Every structure is written in C-alpha cells, then in structure tokens.
Amino acid sequence: AMIDCATPDGEPVFRSRGLREFLGYNLEDLDDAESRLASTLDAGVHPDDLAGVKKAYAHSLSTGQPYARRHRLRRFDGEYRWVETRAAPMRNVEGVIVQWNVVCLDIDGEVRTQEELRLSQEKLARAGQAASLAELSASIAHEVNQPLAAVVANSHACQRWLTAEPPNLDRARITVERIIRDANSAADVVSHIRALFKQTLYPRTASSLGELIAEVRGLMADELRKNGVTVVVELDADMPPVAFDRVQLQQVLVNLMRNAVEAMSSVRGARTMIVRAQTSGEAIEVRVSDSGVGIPMPDKIFEPFFTTKENGMGMGLAVSRSIVESHGGRLWAENNDEKGSTLVFTLPVKAKDPE
Structure with a gap:
C-alpha cells in the first residue's frame, strides 16, 4: 500500500517510499507549486478521470466525508495503472479535522483481469446467441418440414391419380384437400413464430x-x-x-x-x-x-x-x-x-x- 498524509485542506505533507517511487518524484519537488494536491492530480491522474477525481476530492474536503474512488494514475515510466484511493479524516477530541490519511492501492492487475473476463463473457454470450439462433432456426425448420413433407407426398399422389387411365378425379380431389390442409398448417406455424417474435397474442x-x-x-x-x-x-x-x-x-x-x-x-x-x-x-x-x-x-x-x-x-x-x-x-x-x-x-x- 502507498500512504499519503495531508493537511485539513488536502495538501500532502508526507508520502511513503512506495508512493514516491511509484510517482517518480519526492514531495519536496512540488514546493514551488501553488498547490501540491492540484499539481499531483494534474500530473498523475489520467485525463479521462481527472474531472471526476477533483470533484470527489473537493466534496470530501468540504464535507469531511471519507473519499473512495478508482482511477488511473501515471507511474514514473509513463504507464497509467488502475489504483484505488481511499482517504479518511483524523479528528481531535472536538471533532475538528486535523489530518487526512490516504491509502493508495495498485489494483491494475485486478482491473485488467476483470476486463478480460468481461470481454470473454461477451464473446461467450455472442457465441451462445449465434448457437441459439442456429438451434432455433433448425427447430423452426423441423416444425415446418412436417406439413411441407406431407404437401410433397400428397402432390405426388395427386399427380398419379390425375395421370391414371382413366383419371381418378375423386381421389385427386381428396388429395388436393389434404394438400390445402397441410399447406395451411405450415402457414399457421410460420405466422405463430412471427407472432412470437412480435409478442403478438393469439386467442385461446x-x-x-x-x-x-x-x-x-x-x-x-x-x-x-x-x-x-x-x-x-x-x-x-x-x-x-x-x-x-x-x-x-x-x-x-x-x-x-x-x-x-x-x-x-x-x-x-x-x-x-x-x-x-x-x-x-x-x-x-x-x-x-x-x-x-x-x-x-x-x-x-x-x-x-x-x-x-x-x-x-x-x-x-x-x-x-x-x-x-x-x-x-x-x-x-x-x-x-x-x-x-x-x-x-x-x-x-x-x-x-x-x-
């Protein structure tokens, strides 16, 4: 853990060796700056996180409420690493803040692992969706195939009745009725599948x-x-x-x-x-x-x-x-x-x- 101690208005007065080595400079190097806190934040916090960090610090300093935030912090070699910073006020017997104690933890490995896990889960979800779509398509084809197969079989039968000598019109007529019935059955399956995706309710x-x-x-x-x-x-x-x-x-x-x-x-x-x-x-x-x-x-x-x-x-x-x-x-x-x-x-x- 990297330690920082600050005055009641947030100005750093002590930094542990670990924090100094992480940042790449000593606290005394900021003596000429108007504000040690502002200089540290401007130089170290990632530009995308800077506004949020400053706002959270200002809120804690004005209200005395503890500070906790995750953000990216620039290391001495220029690499931004994820850290978790927590600050709590130390008060005297009258309840007045006399010092802020700050702990900074390097959690870059944890955050990157979570991000890799999230990306893997997204890939798995997309693969699952693709598999589900393939399975659903096969299931729909399976449902529609039954009446369509009957339509084909009855069509061949109708052709045989009509080409017979003499043509058997009565049997052909019965077969045509079966073709119409099975074709309507296939159409009903398709329409109900469409209704499923449109969340349309059919009467029961x-x-x-x-x-x-x-x-x-x-x-x-x-x-x-x-x-x-x-x-x-x-x-x-x-x-x-x-x-x-x-x-x-x-x-x-x-x-x-x-x-x-x-x-x-x-x-x-x-x-x-x-x-x-x-x-x-x-x-x-x-x-x-x-x-x-x-x-x-x-x-x-x-x-x-x-x-x-x-x-x-x-x-x-x-x-x-x-x-x-x-x-x-x-x-x-x-x-x-x-x-x-x-x-x-x-x-x-x-x-x-x-x-």
Whole structure:
C-alpha cells in the first residue's frame, strides 16, 4: 500500500517510499507549486478521470466525508495503472479535522483481469446467441418440414391419380384437400413464430383435446406408418373443453409423439404408442407413452440443447415445456414400470391468461 498524509485542506505533507517511487518524484519537488494536491492530480491522474477525481476530492474536503474512488494514475515510466484511493479524516477530541490519511492501492492487475473476463463473457454470450439462433432456426425448420413433407407426398399422389387411365378425379380431389390442409398448417406455424417474435397474442379458444389428438394423429399418419408404430388413443368420457392456442398445442403433441416414435426406433417387434387424455382434478392430463428403451435422465431432457439423439438439436422438448407452462400447465417425463417412457403434460380447465 502507498500512504499519503495531508493537511485539513488536502495538501500532502508526507508520502511513503512506495508512493514516491511509484510517482517518480519526492514531495519536496512540488514546493514551488501553488498547490501540491492540484499539481499531483494534474500530473498523475489520467485525463479521462481527472474531472471526476477533483470533484470527489473537493466534496470530501468540504464535507469531511471519507473519499473512495478508482482511477488511473501515471507511474514514473509513463504507464497509467488502475489504483484505488481511499482517504479518511483524523479528528481531535472536538471533532475538528486535523489530518487526512490516504491509502493508495495498485489494483491494475485486478482491473485488467476483470476486463478480460468481461470481454470473454461477451464473446461467450455472442457465441451462445449465434448457437441459439442456429438451434432455433433448425427447430423452426423441423416444425415446418412436417406439413411441407406431407404437401410433397400428397402432390405426388395427386399427380398419379390425375395421370391414371382413366383419371381418378375423386381421389385427386381428396388429395388436393389434404394438400390445402397441410399447406395451411405450415402457414399457421410460420405466422405463430412471427407472432412470437412480435409478442403478438393469439386467442385461446375452448376446444376438445380429443379432436386435437385426432388431428395430430392424422398429420403424422405417414411418419407413423413408415416407422411401423401403432397408436392407441384413450380418452376419458365427458372431458371438459380446454382453452388453448391450437397451433402451439399441435406443436407440443407433434414433438411428444415424434419423440415416442424415435424412442422405439431400435425396438424389434411391436411398436405401440398410447396417447391418453384424462381429467385430473382441475386439469386435463395428456400422457404419451412408448414401448422404447426408457429415458436415462428424465429431468434433463427438457433443458435447451440437451439431447440423447445423434442428430438431435435438443430444442423440441424445451420449446414444448415453455408452451405448456405459458398455458398454466406442466410437462414432465417418467419411465414406465416395465419398459419405455411416458411424457406427460397438464392443462388447467380454467384457462390462464396468455402472457
């Protein structure tokens, strides 16, 4: 520590050897100056810090309050180093200031380390943002790809019906209706993503979860058939309607059902998925169960970018949980007693206002 002692008006009268060596001159070298304090500050404090230091010193000298400030101070070799200066008044029995005792600490290493840490954190944050954007883009592409893939498949089917001899116009018409449905589904996903970034709220209307499950099952029919998965739907009778954003909940169900399909990809033999919706107190509970190998870490699969799949992005379940929680519900995972796992989410019967 470098020590300085000053008169009640702040004029230095003693400086320790360490401070003299740091500054590169003795206190007596300032005898011809009008003010030792002013000369020291003008010669040593960095120009960008000088006004603030003088103002703080003047305030302490006029009020008797302690002084504490970090600033850059010029060393004897011309290098500016960060220091922390603290000054406290010494008073006599009547409470009158008789001397100021000043301690100056060289904290340049600490400040530079903090600055390097801050820059590293900024770089890490920018890298994280870039990674998040890449992951989000992949997640959006994943969501839109499902209806677009159905549009392409149905377009090929429509072409076959129209080029048949004779053309099968009835089947072609049905296929065109499916194309329109799937194209609208893709458009809805895009519009809701745009609304997410604009913080636009879509109305939540009371609807049947059973109808939504049937709708998603139809959307995923080709994927389920291709993977040899049989879906069993079990619905409680007289389930009350629930208010939800249809497109968002459709995304949740697609993600959960696709997760179940992928969980059974290595299973030989029958692949069965059970989708059950039931009333549970003041909420509706939806369970998507598979007969796969189970989940090693049920609590971690909802963390962004965590995935157990070789080519997975780790975003689907994290986004799904956010959607469910925005509806006032919960989403969690549990392993089945025998084999496989179950993804469960709840929605309150009494709707939560959208945030």
